[in-house]
Amino acid sequence: MNFSRRLLLIAGTALMAVGLAGCDKAAKTLNPPDLHVDRAYVRLAANPDAPSALYFTVHGGAKDTRLLNVLIDYALRYEMHESAKGADGLVTMKKLEYADIPAGEDVKFAPGGKHVMVWGIDPKVIAANKMPVIFVFQNGDRIEFDAQFVQPGEDADAAMDHDGMAMGNEAAGNEAR
Template identity: 30%
Template sequence: MRKFMTLLAFVAAPSLAMSHEFTVGDLFIDHPVANTTAATAMSGAGYLSITNNGDTSDTLIGIEADFPRVMLHDTIVENDIAKMSHIEAAEIAPGETLTFAPGGKHVMFMGLDGDPFEAGEKIDATLIFEKAGRIDVTFDVEDLSHGDAGHSDHSGH
């Protein structure tokens, strides 16, 4: 039995390491991830999903991290041209999931100043919610150029 449990631990460990999640109040924050950047990049993008498992809405009103500027953005397409637009807040209705993903809402870490995001790095940040308050999270830096941003479909249960 001990050999089986040891084998099970080795098999399960990689999948546990791939997903990381955080909870504050009724909010479930799943897999914050930032994309690798080029050496010359001045900013980098972060993604995550937030599920509201409560009975009342809450609003993401800010994010803080150790960069000159950190903002919430959305991607708006006008005349086949994608533009980034700053958003002040993002509401998460009860039972809903707010997704920050490539081509949509995202976190902008600005002022990289020659220090690119490299795979394996960790970016500490604090999400600020209107009702649930503050929660510290860590964005894992991954090379997202070949597919899914590592988001999973969790409801926090």
């Protein structure tokens, strides 16, 4: 093999590697699904002594798992809850031990449904508009994601949009407000 042919071969191999890396990246976002969290925000209570509510969306991964808990260093107390309307039309909350996260499905913690009630949030993280939350899953994954704050009465979508929060297409729905 002469020298110039060899050079061509090397160049070709390098190009192929670049091409493959590109494919790999694209494939990752499509399939298999990646367990992740986004759209996390705390709706602050109007009364500072009342608990606030943390909402977020969990995107299921390749396998079914469960969200077992969240860990928040900057709050005195927090608890996973689920609101449901009873036969009498009254909305009641019950403690949620875990939330099933089916493979490839989105599970929304949103007003009127699942949420994390949070008491005694550190004013420092409110001022910084950023509260680190660790999401603990049954498969061993721990995912850290920063929740933003939404003032009482403020529109959650608007509050988060102008902060340039990365939102996937699937998270752009209107359910969470």
